[in-house]
Amino acid sequence: MKTITWKTLKEFGITYLEKKGVSHAHAEEITELAVQTEAMGVRTHGMAVYTYFEQAIPADLVPEAEPEVVKEKGPTALIDGNSGFSQLSLLLACSIGLEKVRKYGTAVIAGRNCSWLAALGTYLLPISEKGYLAQLWAQTSTCKDAAPFGGYDPRFSTNPIALSFPTSPGLSLSDISTTSISMGRLHNMIERGEQAPEAIFLNSQGVLSKNPQDVLDGGSILFLGGQQLGHKGYGLSLFNEALAANAGGSCNNPASEMRQSFTLIIIDPEAFGGTEYYEHEIQRFIAHVKSSRKRPGFSEIRLPGERRMQLLEASRSEGISMDDTLVEKLNTLAQRYSLPEIR
């Protein structure tokens, strides 16, 4: 592990994107999200996004494309990413959503035709910090990660969902794939030579497996709930696909271009039971949850995202702890584009 400063990673990311033809302002926005995600300890979806950019530009991702609002009706809006950075589409969605939720009590912003969004949760922090509840659903058109419940031909990406709500002070942030694990975590398991503790994979012949390599060899990841209860993750994932069709995007389709669709839903407690009541009740409830006795191996009852938020805060003064392998990969890019080395 290496400890790297925010400043170093920001400089690397911004300079890299500028060399790829991205404006300084957009390079700054995209990099801020990546560094923040890395600082939260989400190693699979943080600075790793630059290795994705390197593969995706310009084949799957047009670096100079601007997202645009193609439809708007009261509390709703639809954004077309124009095959550009999904980060820009989703930041636009968040900004429009925040305006609308104040006016309407809720907002639903959908996006299509975007590149890889990486970690969904990061986008929701500023929304719940402002006192709103938020859901974010995202889907990829071409992945072959998961098979329908009862089948073994992959027809779904890992179709993640992020859910956040204010805990006053603070917030809770759950960022989950609707499959047992994400592809990022799968690749990490393979790199480390790990097997899953339970059979959460199918091999290419539909046989249960604990070996992550089987997924890359034509198999799939079981939905959340696994062999017995995977119909639940399947249901969540299908709703994600329906939202992609709702956005005018492409549901899973091996013949399509690699694109993501997303749907952001924001809710303002002030339009319902009132912010004051919400804050008081959620505080009481969180204390009630945290008072539970702990199982062996758990030092604390945590809310989803709680540890990530602590890492994020500490990273401002202490720097960001990074995997050596990722730093090496980024330094290969640094060398290729004459960027300052990360160290």
Next chain:
Amino acid sequence: MKTITWKTLKEFGITYLEKKGVSHAHAEEITELAVQTEAMGVRTHGMAVYTYFEQAIPADLVPEAEPEVVKEKGPTALIDGNSGFSQLSLLLACSIGLEKVRKYGTAVIAGRNCSWLAALGTYLLPISEKGYLAQLWAQTSTCKDAAPFGGYDPRFSTNPIALSFPTSPGLSLSDISTTSISMGRLHNMIERGEQAPEAIFLNSQGVLSKNPQDVLDGGSILFLGGQQLGHKGYGLSLFNEALAANAGGSCNNPASEMRQSFTLIIIDPEAFGGTEYYEHEIQRFIAHVKSSRKRPGFSEIRLPGERRMQLLEASRSEGISMDDTLVEKLNTLAQRYSLPEIR
């Protein structure tokens, strides 16, 4: 198993509720939902609701209470159930939601202070039959069903979610608890002397268990995802609690009265990528999903709710297949209140 006609169950339910002081119109609405749920094969949440009514009226459920809209803002509304039948609150929410979604492209209707909603999915059928996507979240204030991830003192109800979307023709309907199984299914397992195939329970000392009785003896049901991945179900369940606080309802609180809160979210494809595009894309995608090869033991790749919809359709002419035990329980009520016997 016994086969009972719709007419018999409707007569039983309406007459029972009228004897409890419910108006004929409301008795009809509540019974229609219960029979429909039973007809869909959801035996834990169908006609079983009458055995719940018998226990809950009048201690937890005021039979003559009317739900009321206590707040309204653009696409949002808040309903107070006034401790009455949750069925009436949620039917009101659906009706307001359908009006609002046409106007605003989305609608978010929250409810609080309701009794037991039973099966969430049934309420969503008419919404997705009209071409909309819908989410329904529900939470109960007093249950001790599930412990926070890493803990073993129960702090959550099974906090279910229902998700529906049009498949043009037809619809997909997923109705899931955010715990591994629902309490209804747990009671059924106990009645049948079944153990779970995996350790999805904790006993009162936080030790993993396959024995459903342990839950009733002070233990809990693991969240969806189980021991390894239960943080995912935990995240979904917590969001359900935050929505309860948003509705001005009570989050989990053993000191509170037994009440449910709910949040209904409706989305109109016409406000986003357009209904025509949606229908075309979802049809293509569903065909793609269903073309997957099947695993042993599965005769078909089904969408969530597909079999339930088939049972519902068949029940109109063929009657409803019911568990003997439930029919016996209902006939005890029939005798107590001089209602016609179910047979």
